[in-house]
Amino acid sequence: MLRVLILAALIWPLTACRDRTPTAAEPSAPASLPASPAMPGDPVSAGLDKPSLTQLLQAHLEERYQHPANASQLYLSQARLHGDRSLAQDAWRTAQRAGSASLALEAVTLWRSLFDQASANASFALSQDDVAMMHALCEQALQAQRWAEAMFWQLSLDRYGHHDAIDSMLETWMATEQPMPRDALRAQVDTYLKQYPSHDEAHIVCAALLAGDERYPEAFQRLNDVLHRHPDNLDALFAKALVEQRLGHLEAALKTVHTAMAHGGQQEFRFGLLRIDIELDLPGATLADRHIHQFVQQLPASARAINELTQFLLDHHHADAAQRLMEHYPLTEQEAQDAGLLAHRQALRGVTADQLDDVDAALRAFQQVTPASPLFAHAQLRLLTLTQESQGNDAAAQLMRHQRERFPDQLLLLVQLEFSALQQAQQPEQASALLEQIVDAYPEHDGLRYLRAMQRMAQQQIPQALSDLQLLVEHQPHNPIFLNAYGYMLADQKQDYAQAVPLLRRAITLAPDNAEIQDSLGWALYGQGQYDEARQWLARAYNALPSPEVARHYLQALMATHNEAEAQRILGQLYRSSSLDQAARSALLQQFPTLRAPSP
Numbered sequence: 001m002l003r004v005l006i007l008a009a010l011i012w013p014l015t016a017c018r019d020r021t022p023t024a025a026e027p028s029a030p031a032s033l034p035a036s037p038a039m040p041g042d043p044v045s046a047g048l049d050k051p052s053l054t055q056l057l058q059a060h061l062e063e064r065y066q067h068p069a070n071a072s073q074l075y076l077s078q079a080r081l082h083g084d085r086s087l088a089q090d091a092w093r094t095a096q097r098a099g100s101a102s103l104a105l106e107a108v109t110l111w112r113s114l115f116d117q118a119s120a121n122a123s124f125a126l127s128q129d130d131v132a133m134m135h136a137l138c139e140q141a142l143q144a145q146r147w148a149e150a151m152f153w154q155l156s157l158d159r160y161g162h163h164d165a166i167d168s169m170l171e172t173w174m175a176t177e178q179p180m181p182r183d184a185l186r187a188q189v190d191t192y193l194k195q196y197p198s199h200d201e202a203h204i205v206c207a208a209l210l211a212g213d214e215r216y217p218e219a220f221q222r223l224n225d226v227l228h229r230h231p232d233n234l235d236a237l238f239a240k241a242l243v244e245q246r247l248g249h250l251e252a253a254l255k256t257v258h259t260a261m262a263h264g265g266q267q268e269f270r271f272g273l274l275r276i277d278i279e280l281d282l283p284g285a286t287l288a289d290r291h292i293h294q295f296v297q298q299l300p301a302s303a304r305a306i307n308e309l310t311q312f313l314l315d316h317h318h319a320d321a322a323q324r325l326m327e328h329y330p331l332t333e334q335e336a337q338d339a340g341l342l343a344h345r346q347a348l349r350g351v352t353a354d355q356l357d358d359v360d361a362a363l364r365a366f367q368q369v370t371p372a373s374p375l376f377a378h379a380q381l382r383l384l385t386l387t388q389e390s391q392g393n394d395a396a397a398q399l400m401r402h403q404r405e406r407f408p409d410q411l412l413l414l415v416q417l418e419f420s421a422l423q424q425a426q427q428p429e430q431a432s433a434l435l436e437q438i439v440d441a442y443p444e445h446d447g448l449r450y451l452r453a454m455q456r457m458a459q460q461q462i463p464q465a466l467s468d469l470q471l472l473v474e475h476q477p478h479n480p481i482f483l484n485a486y487g488y489m490l491a492d493q494k495q496d497y498a499q500a501v502p503l504l505r506r507a508i509t510l511a512p513d514n515a516e517i518q519d520s521l522g523w524a525l526y527g528q529g530q531y532d533e534a535r536q537w538l539a540r541a542y543n544a545l546p547s548p549e550v551a552r553h554y555l556q557a558l559m560a561t562h563n564e565a566e567a568q569r570i571l572g573q574l575y576r577s578s579s580l581d582q583a584a585r586s587a588l589l590q591q592f593p594t595l596r597a598p599s600p
Helices: 003-011 050-064 068-082 085-098 101-119 128-143 147-159 165-176 182-195 200-212 216-229 234-246 250-262 269-281 289-297 303-315 319-328 339-355 359-367 376-391 393-406 408-424 428-441 446-458 462-475 480-494 497-510 515-527 531-544 548-560 564-575 582-591
Strands: none
Touching: 068 085, 068 101, 085 101, 085 128, 101 128, 128 147, 147 182, 147 200, 182 200, 182 531, 200 216, 200 234, 216 234, 234 250, 234 269, 250 269, 269 303, 303 319, 303 339, 319 339, 339 359, 339 376, 359 376, 376 393, 376 408, 393 408, 408 428, 408 446, 428 446, 446 462, 446 480, 462 480, 480 497, 480 515, 497 515, 515 531, 515 548, 531 548, 548 564, 548 582, 564 582
């Protein structure tokens, strides 16, 4: 259950340098609940007095006739009056439709208060509506990158038996390519544990976050406490083995894996993979087919299991073994009818052939991969690159036109891949022409317009970039990525702080844990002369994202507020950063002449 979380917390980089231009992303619609409004005669409205029934009927009519804000206010008043969580959910749902952040917050606050009151009762049982509400709030927090809030809801869902919630969060997290704010998450988990101290999975999450910060004694203490209470907790055993492997305690890690298998872990693929991974780290270890077949025999040789093992072998560059494994366990006729299994197997065949330098076989396999495979993006990139290398740029361009027609739902991804390939091939004019052509063909596609805006900004075409971003903010006024890009460019390029700061305040309200937005807002406030508030925002940004650019902004705010001692400390961290060469270090000292050069 917690495999994705534990792996991510252990291996996620603590620091991440970023380009000033945010990563292009498809805008996502806010999460919503499928619930329908209460009507007289429904369980929700049973037993209500006549005025209440009248208000509920009026709310239903307001919603039907496209007045969701009015409906939300009516649902909210009735939810307060009767202490009804389902009506609070309806108030939140209609507030979302109305785009009213204040009403939505009011409804969520009321629902959570009512939920906390009800859950304190020993006989409390989570309803399907409660689960839907928690999932929706969790998804909304994820989309806005409010990670600590998302963690709270997912721990709550896990506590009530919905064990896929935390893995879902980390999968979303990885897709954003954001660094992990471990301090904020650990604080959220600790706060949660004060209320629910016996929730083992929360302790395991906290241990993984501690291990990610190399605080191994504390991580082991947490895991050992869980295992003392429940020696057969497979998630705790898995996390302990991972930490032991990371520390190089391979024999201890193997012992932990064997303990897990004795407690039922032999039926879980993750332990078999981890055992092979640890064994390969041992001095003089080799991978023989007998190891693979012995592992496969422990589990049902399903296509999903074989695909996962093949992926593991390819990740460790054992392409020969991966090829033999797929030949030995081909898809059955029934499995081949599953589009996802078939697409993923084709992608794995392509990766295998690619690692074996069999270009023709790789091209044939990658051409058969569909979006049903999690390796679709990689397959398209390698297909484009191999075609470009073996057949030339014209053939590659023709291929991508065909792929865009074939997979219209993947338009943004395919354009990004082709654009990046042209840039890497030192063809900036062709890359820009591609974006102009595509945006003209799809003028309503905000993701493509955003990509063009970032390209125009990189080429210092500031008026054109601002025009694109202004249009995007008009189309999606609640998209924090668009608000951040537009606000930062107004502040950094035009010094239009009066317009930039309100935009960035809206963005930070929508995504308060986003370090890039914190940096943008702090930098705009600095330009506006609001140095104290700027320093506060930039401190938060630097703690979550200590990149050279954020550090420079933070240094300027520290110097402006006469915090020389802290500035000297930050300069020392930045000066010793591996991302800075000698010329950059010298430029840094010239920018801050009153600070002394840190000792090596």
